[in-house]
Amino acid sequence: MTKRILGLAAASMLTIGTAQAQISDDVVKIGVLSDMSGLYSDLAGQGSVIAAQMAVKDFGGTVAGKPIQIVSADHLNKADVGSAIARQWIDQDKVDAIVDVPTSSVALAVQDITKERGKVFLISGAGSSDLTNKACSPTGVHWTYDTYALAQGTGGALVAQGGNSWFFITADYAFGHSLENDATAVIKSFGGKVLGSANVPLNTADFSSYLLQAQTSKAKIIGLANAGGDTINSIKQAAEFGITSGGQSLAGLLVFISDVHSLGLKVAQGLVLTESFYWDQTDETRAWAKRFSAEAKKVPTMVQAGVYGAVTHYLKAIDAAKTDDGKTVVARMKETPINDFMTKNGKIREDGRVIRDMYLFQVKAPGESKGEYDYYKQLAVIPGDVAARPLSASECPLVKKG
Numbered sequence: 001m002t003k004r005i006l007g008l009a010a011a012s013m014l015t016i017g018t019a020q021a022q023i024s025d026d027v028v029k030i031g032v033l034s035d036m037s038g039l040y041s042d043l044a045g046q047g048s049v050i051a052a053q054m055a056v057k058d059f060g061g062t063v064a065g066k067p068i069q070i071v072s073a074d075h076l077n078k079a080d081v082g083s084a085i086a087r088q089w090i091d092q093d094k095v096d097a098i099v100d101v102p103t104s105s106v107a108l109a110v111q112d113i114t115k116e117r118g119k120v121f122l123i124s125g126a127g128s129s130d131l132t133n134k135a136c137s138p139t140g141v142h143w144t145y146d147t148y149a150l151a152q153g154t155g156g157a158l159v160a161q162g163g164n165s166w167f168f169i170t171a172d173y174a175f176g177h178s179l180e181n182d183a184t185a186v187i188k189s190f191g192g193k194v195l196g197s198a199n200v201p202l203n204t205a206d207f208s209s210y211l212l213q214a215q216t217s218k219a220k221i222i223g224l225a226n227a228g229g230d231t232i233n234s235i236k237q238a239a240e241f242g243i244t245s246g247g248q249s250l251a252g253l254l255v256f257i258s259d260v261h262s263l264g265l266k267v268a269q270g271l272v273l274t275e276s277f278y279w280d281q282t283d284e285t286r287a288w289a290k291r292f293s294a295e296a297k298k299v300p301t302m303v304q305a306g307v308y309g310a311v312t313h314y315l316k317a318i319d320a321a322k323t324d325d326g327k328t329v330v331a332r333m334k335e336t337p338i339n340d341f342m343t344k345n346g347k348i349r350e351d352g353r354v355i356r357d358m359y360l361f362q363v364k365a366p367g368e369s370k371g372e373y374d375y376y377k378q379l380a381v382i383p384g385d386v387a388a389r390p391l392s393a394s395e396c397p398l399v400k401k402g
Contacts, residue, residue, distance in 0.1 A: 022323035023066040024094065030056075030311060031095040033085060033110065034125065036074035039203050039229030040102040042258040044125040047304040048100045050295045055311035063318045071095065075106050077202065082106035086113045096324045097122060097314060100307050102228075104128035104175035111140050118326040122314060124306035127227070127254060128178040129389060132353040136396035139326040140352045141333060144306030145276050147175065149358050149387040150253050151182035153274030157360055157380070158221055158251055159190040166251075167219035168197035169210050169234055171226040176200075179225040179253050195219045200226065207234045211241050220248065227254045232262050239267050256301045260363055260375045268375075271363040276356055277302040277342045278376050284341035299373045305342050313338055346384070351396040355384040 032052050034044045049072045056068045071093065075082035082101065089095035090113065098114060101107040102125025114121040115137035122141050123131055129148040131140065166187055170176040176199070184194050195217045198210040211234070214222040222243065224234050231252055238250055252259070255273040279289035279299045288308070292300045317332040318324050330352075338346030338354065346356040361376040369375060391399050 022325065023064050023318075024096065024324055027067050027069055027094075028063050028315070028318060028324050029069045029071065029093070029095045029097075030314075031085075031089045031093075031098045032070060032072040032100050032307070033075050033082060033089075033098050033106075034072065034100045035077055035102050036072070038077050040077065040125065040227065042262070043228055043256040043301045044100055044102045044303045044307075047292075047296050047298070047300065048124070048307045051292065051300065051304045051308040052099060052311050054292065054295070055308045055315070059312065059315045063315045064322050064324075068315065075101065075103065077103045077106065079105045079109040083109045083113060086110045090114070090117050090119050096120065096326070099123075099310060100125045100303070102126055102303065103173070104131070104178065105173045107131060108135055108174055111135060111137050114139055114326070120314060120326045120330055122307075122310040124310055125303045126175065128174050129182055130174070130178055132349075132351040132394075132396060133389065134395040136351045136398055138352075138398060139330050141310065141330060141348055141354065142352055143310040143354050144302055145274075145358065146353070146388075147179040147182045147253075148389045149276075149382070150179060150274050151186045152387055153358050153360050153382050154251055154253050154272055155183040155186040155223070156190065157272055158249070159187055159192045163221040163249060163251070164190070164192035165219045166192065166194045166221045166223050167214040167217040168194065168223045168225050169207070169214060170197050170199050171230055172199040172201055175227065176225045180223070183223055183225065183253060197225075200230070202230065204230060205233065207237045208241070210234075211238055211243065215241065215243055215246070215248065218248075221251050222248055223251045223253055225253050228256070228259065231255060231259050235259075235263055235271075236267060255363075256303070257299060257373065257375060258301050261298075261373065265364060265366040265369055265375065268363045269365040272379070273361050273363070274358055274382065275302045275361060276358050277305045278359065278361065278378070280374065280376070281359075281378070282341075288341045302342075309338070309340050309342050312340060349388070349391070350398050350400075351391070351394055352398075353388050355388050357384050358382040358387040 107126030
């Protein structure tokens with residue numbers, strides 16, 4: 001009997017050892033690749049690093065018996081820089097997962113690398129819907145939002161309200177073009193029309209010539225297919241041009257609470273926007289935001305909240321699978337429902353798209369706000385299956401048709 005018990009104990013120890021050995025290099029290493037110094041640093045950047053660190057701390061600092069490490073780097077909004085960092089992290093530094101990556105051109109390049117090497121890519125900052133469409137990956141998860149959801153939310157709402165003619169001011173890279181294309185499809189599906197567009201280099205300081213084109217078009221809606229500092233500058237300069245007082249309306253197709261804070265309610269009031277998270281929605285969002293703000297000294301954006309959620313779900317999948325193998329972990333993530341302070345009854349579809357509700361907000365007037373960061377009023381909930389491109393229209397090779 002004693003020999004049998006010892007034998008079972010030895011077998012059990014062997015099983016545990018084997019499971020633990022499947023954690024490569026005896027550490028789970030997560031790289032936060034973000035814009036740490038440019039026009040997206042406020043909406044992502046160091047705040048995304050803080051969110052990832054919070055997720056690791058809340059998880060207990062270890063997973064499957066192995067330590068978790070966070071590293072970070074600045075991709076400078078350049079695809080070649082982001083690609084070089086991703087290759088070094090994976091090939092030399094043994095990073096298991098890359099997270100965040102605002103700037104869709106960088107994210108698309110990093111997705112190619114992580115796909116080739118079988119590493120996990122948790123996308124929170126980038127928006128291009130191509131990341132789960134024609135450029136999808138078996139190890140890529142698009143967590144927080146995409147251009148299709150923004151178009152369905154903000155674009156659909158404004159056309160329904162009578163904004164049936166548009167002119168786009170578009171950031172001239174993958175994200176901007178994807179957002180314009182997705183919004184155009186929604187506008188036309190509602191019977192609206194697009195009168196023109198102007199492609200604007202990333203991080204442009206002077207929007208005057210582009211705003212003049214938009215003003216001359218006489219379009220009812222000027223759609224801002226840009227983000228971060230570019231959105232802030234274009235809205236500020238539109239106010240200086242008196243565009244809204246002339247009868248045209250601005251549509252910020254991707255506006256973050258950090259942008260509204262920079263603009264101030266006097267300038268931003270009335271903007272309609274789509275987000276997946278607002279800090280003041282529920283007791284849970286308020287509690288998490290309070291903890292984040294204690295570290296970051298500002299409220300979180302949806303990108304930063306998304307980093308926390310994605311890292312937590314990733315760690316849960318490793319813990320369940322007892323391995324950090326990329327394809328295995330993402331498969332487990334897809335099997336597991338998502339429920340946290342930000343996402344209720346979410347799921348990861350076969351194309352890597354997280355199906356979650358999105359929210360249509362309007363920026364409050366100064367007199368409606370009760371204090372700093374009390375900026376939004378909720379207009380509508382956009383169900384997850386409406387906010388995501390239907391699989392029947394997908395070009396992702398992972399999607400089985402018929």
